[in-house]
Amino acid sequence: MAYDNAEQLEEFRLETRKWLEANCPPSMRTPMVDDEVVWGGRNATFKNPDSKVWLDRMAEKGWTAPEWPKEYGGGGLTRAEARVLEQELRRIKARAPLFSFKGKTRWCQGYSEPGAGSDLAGLQTRCEDKGDHYLINGQKVWTSYADKADWIFCLVRTDTSTKHEGISFILFDMKSPGVEARPIQLISGESPFCETFFTDVKVPKDQLVGRLNGGWEIAKRLLQFERSSISSSGFGGTGSLSPEEYAKQLIGTDESGRLLDGDLRGRLADHRMYAKAFALTVQRQTEQAKAGQAVGHTASILKYGAAKMNQDRHELLIEALGTEGLGWAGEGFDKGALRVTRQWLRSKGNSIEGGTSEINLNVIAKRVLGLKEHQ
Amino acid sequence: MSFVLTEDQEMLRETAMAFARDELSVNHLRALRDAGANGKDAKTRQKLAELGFFGVIIPDEPGAETFGLTGLGQILEAQGRTLAATPLLQTALIAASAFQLGGSPAQQAEWLPKIAAGEVTFALALDESAHFSPYSVSTEAERNGQGYTINGMKKYVPDAHHADTLIVVARTFGDSGDRHGLSLFLVPANAKGVTISELKTVDSHGAAHVTFDDVVVSEGALIGPADQGADILDPVLDRAAIGMAAEMLGSAQAAFDMTLEYLNNRKQFGQLIGSFQALQHRAAKMFVELEMTRSCVAAALSAADEGKADLAELASLAKAKAGELVHLVSNECVQMHGGIGMTDAAEPGFYMKRARVQEALYGSASWHRDRYARLAGF
Numbered sequence: 001m002a003y004d005n006a007e008q009l010e011e012f013r014l015e016t017r018k019w020l021e022a023n024c025p026p027s028m029r030t031p032m033v034d035d036e037v038v039w040g041g042r043n044a045t046f047k048n049p050d051s052k053v054w055l056d057r058m059a060e061k062g063w064t065a066p067e068w069p070k071e072y073g074g075g076g077l078t079r080a081e082a083r084v085l086e087q088e089l090r091r092i093k094a095r096a097p098l099f100s101f102k103g104k105t106r107w108c109q110g111y112s113e114p115g116a117g118s119d120l121a122g123l124q125t126r127c128e129d130k131g132d133h134y135l136i137n138g139q140k141v142w143t144s145y146a147d148k149a150d151w152i153f154c155l156v157r158t159d160t161s162t163k164h165e166g167i168s169f170i171l172f173d174m175k176s177p178g179v180e181a182r183p184i185q186l187i188s189g190e191s192p193f194c195e196t197f198f199t200d201v202k203v204p205k206d207q208l209v210g211r212l213n214g215g216w217e218i219a220k221r222l223l224q225f226e227r228s229s230i231s232s233s234g235f236g237g238t239g240s241l242s243p244e245e246y247a248k249q250l251i252g253t254d255e256s257g258r259l260l261d262g263d264l265r266g267r268l269a270d271h272r273m274y275a276k277a278f279a280l281t282v283q284r285q286t287e288q289a290k291a292g293q294a295v296g297h298t299a300s301i302l303k304y305g306a307a308k309m310n311q312d313r314h315e316l317l318i319e320a321l322g323t324e325g326l327g328w329a330g331e332g333f334d335k336g337a338l339r340v341t342r343q344w345l346r347s348k349g350n351s352i353e354g355g356t357s358e359i360n361l362n363v364i365a366k367r368v369l370g371l372k373e374h375q
Numbered sequence: 376m377s378f379v380l381t382e383d384q385e386m387l388r389e390t391a392m393a394f395a396r397d398e399l400s401v402n403h404l405r406a407l408r409d410a411g412a413n414g415k416d417a418k419t420r421q422k423l424a425e426l427g428f429f430g431v432i433i434p435d436e437p438g439a440e441t442f443g444l445t446g447l448g449q450i451l452e453a454q455g456r457t458l459a460a461t462p463l464l465q466t467a468l469i470a471a472s473a474f475q476l477g478g479s480p481a482q483q484a485e486w487l488p489k490i491a492a493g494e495v496t497f498a499l500a501l502d503e504s505a506h507f508s509p510y511s512v513s514t515e516a517e518r519n520g521q522g523y524t525i526n527g528m529k530k531y532v533p534d535a536h537h538a539d540t541l542i543v544v545a546r547t548f549g550d551s552g553d554r555h556g557l558s559l560f561l562v563p564a565n566a567k568g569v570t571i572s573e574l575k576t577v578d579s580h581g582a583a584h585v586t587f588d589d590v591v592v593s594e595g596a597l598i599g600p601a602d603q604g605a606d607i608l609d610p611v612l613d614r615a616a617i618g619m620a621a622e623m624l625g626s627a628q629a630a631f632d633m634t635l636e637y638l639n640n641r642k643q644f645g646q647l648i649g650s651f652q653a654l655q656h657r658a659a660k661m662f663v664e665l666e667m668t669r670s671c672v673a674a675a676l677s678a679a680d681e682g683k684a685d686l687a688e689l690a691s692l693a694k695a696k697a698g699e700l701v702h703l704v705s706n707e708c709v710q711m712h713g714g715i716g717m718t719d720a721a722e723p724g725f726y727m728k729r730a731r732v733q734e735a736l737y738g739s740a741s742w743h744r745d746r747y748a749r750l751a752g753f
């Protein structure tokens with residue numbers, strides 16, 4: 001269904017609003033709690049039964065993948081409609097129903113290896129053609145939720161004589177014999193990632209995606225999606241008071257409402273300005289793109305900015321919290337503050353995951369600015 | 376002012392560095408953490424006592440030479456290198472200084488030898504809010520005939536969860552925020568009415584909130600004259616800030632060394648990552664900051680030993696610079712280790728966690744910049 005005028009779009013908005021009003025359970029309009037995130041998959045669990053109701057209704061509408069064609073289980077919405085849906089969901093503060101599509105299969109991503117991080121194309125996991133199947137041997141790292149996922153999409157080496165052109169993209173079941181996942185504990189205490197080992201894993205040949213040795217092209221596109229999804233949604237991890245609020249509460253203000261710590265006040269203002277500039281840039285780029293103007297390499301720019309912004313915010317939170325922000329667990333600390341401390345530690349990964357900030361700046365310098373490689 | 380250690384101080388430094396390296400590694404802290412010790416480490420306390428580290432600023436007999444705060448600074452720097460949790464800052468530095476600067480001859484004779492022998496440990500109970508603000512004290516000590524009755528609460532007191540005795544800053548006159556009217560009291564940690572609530576902290580060193588509920592102490596518990604505690608507290612806090620700055624210098628140096636080693640070993644794109652200029656310049660800048668901070672810490676330690684008039688200024692300089700340094704280096708250490716830096720199995724995270732505690736205690740960089748400006752008259 002295509003809308004060619006604002007009126008029809010408005011009609012879609014009203015319908016959507018009505019549907020959400022009727023179908024989004026009240027408890028799904030409260031801030032997400034960590035252990036109620038819905039991951040779907042074979043072993044899906046729903047701590048809050050409303051989560052299942054919400055997911056089933058949204059999936060049935062195809063709205064867990066709003067812009068996908070209906071034939072593939074999506075919602076068949078246009079860009080503009082999808083944006084309206086997003087706005088309406090935000091208006092009622094609805095939780096994301098799910099972290100993956102439809103919720104039937106939970107996927108993990110097998111890219112990074114111990115020796116191949118920034119230089120992802122240096123990956124070594126071997127995939128050999130054994131006639132009627134492929135045989136995979138090697139190790140991945142940072143495989144998110146590999147211990148809980150059903151399937152993996154994985155980059156493997158199918159040709160050792162070249163670098164980028166020797167990589168293929170393959171899918172397989174994590175239950176296959178020879179797959180082992182060991183959780184990695186992060187500095188923030190959680191272990192959502194794994195080291196994943198493959199020993200003689202047999203994979204049917206029709207599970208190779210695209211062309212043999214053509215995996216790098218697919219991976220590059222997916223990385224771009226990853227970066228732009230990070231940059232448009234930011235790194236999350238909010239839900240706490242703002243650093244300004246904590247500072248006002250814990251440090252105090254003068255009669256005119258100015259924060260007593262003038263030095264911190266200046267840096268808080270600086271951060272707010274950066275955040276505003278970032279939001280304006282996202283908006284400018286969106287509008288320009290809509291108008292058909294070229295914007296180029298926004299993903300790297302915004303990914304860099306989003307990481308810096310989230311890290312600055314959390315450093316300011318920790319500073320504003322003072323010793324209240326230095327707890328790890330247990331009694332004696334405000335629960336919200338304890339969460340901030342963990343999020344502060346987690347935010348340090350923002351300039352590493354999905355391509356480090358250094359790599360993003362390299363991309364800007366080389367591809368956007370056209371600066372020459374160091375000889 | 377001397378930037379060159381005496382031969383004795385140099386030997387002390389080497390002993391302390393070797394001890395920290397061999398017996399108090401980051402893995403030691405990790406093991407304590409995983410065992411739930413929360414910074415309590417009786418064995419280490421015993422070894423520190425055997426090494427004589429508790430008595431570094433305490434003369435064997437009145438008037439005798441000591442290693443001075445400069446000597447103690449070397450030990451704190453060494454323990455900073457490996458993030459060791461020890462009672463030295465609270466006991467060998469803060470408590471010993473409080474007695475030396477404000478204790479009666481009888482108190483000095485009673486406590487200093489015990490401190491030197493490692494027989495007693497202390498914790499300074501000062502902060503009442505989440506931010507360092509030394510005169511913002513509401514905890515009250517009311518006269519009660521022979522002594523005082525203390526009521527109030529203190530937040531995030533380092534070492535209070537294992538110290539034998541607390542040095543409590545309480546108000547005997549005036550209102551929170553007044554410099555005048557503060558008094559320092561010795562309160563046994565197990566005194567009636569004292570409640571110590573242990574905290575699990577991000578750096579695995581632990582700390583405690585302490586409440587005082589009609590805690591009765593004698594006149595003899597007062598260190599220095601009543602109401603004029605700030606005259607002792609101020610120079611003690613300057614020394615604490617300097618000692619902490621020495622510890623932070625050690626932490627920053629170790630995190631820097633670790634980073635440098637990683638730059639010299641990790642390969643990506645077929646090259647050592649240390650060959651990328653983007654990282655080289657950042658490493659070089661950190662080195663410049665390290666060198667500058669080292670000068671400030673040395674100058675502040677030596678000013679304390681020589682009783683220089685610019686002690687307060689140098690204390691703020693050292694604490695602010697060390698705060699900025701350890702903040703920068705601990706962040707860069709994680710970042711330049713890439714994904715590995717985000718794992719608990721690696722050491723960078725330990726440095727970052729401890730750094731924020733070091734930064735907050737005895738005045739943040741922001742607090743000391745403000746004070747530096749005030750001292751400079753603007």
Ligand SMILES: Cc1cc2nc3c(=O)[nH]c(=O)nc-3n(C[C@H](O)[C@H](O)[C@H](O)COP(=O)(O)OP(=O)(O)OC[C@H]3O[C@@H](n4cnc5c(N)ncnc54)[C@H](O)[C@@H]3O)c2cc1C
Pocket residue numbers: 109110111112114115116117118119141142143144193349350352353354355356357358359362641642643644648651653654710711712713714715717
């Ligand atoms: C929280 C988190 C989540 C992650 N999730 C995933 C995931 O889901 N799937 C996945 O496949 N991977 C994931 N990763 C891995 C991530 O993509 C890599 O960690 C990242 O690409 C960096 O690689 P590395 O860790 O090997 O660091 P290295 O590449 O070894 O980098 C070390 C340091 O060198 C710098 N450096 C490297 N090359 C250059 C250069 N040319 N110029 C300047 N500096 C350079 C880096 O920026 C970094 O500071 C995750 C990582 C983290 C921390």
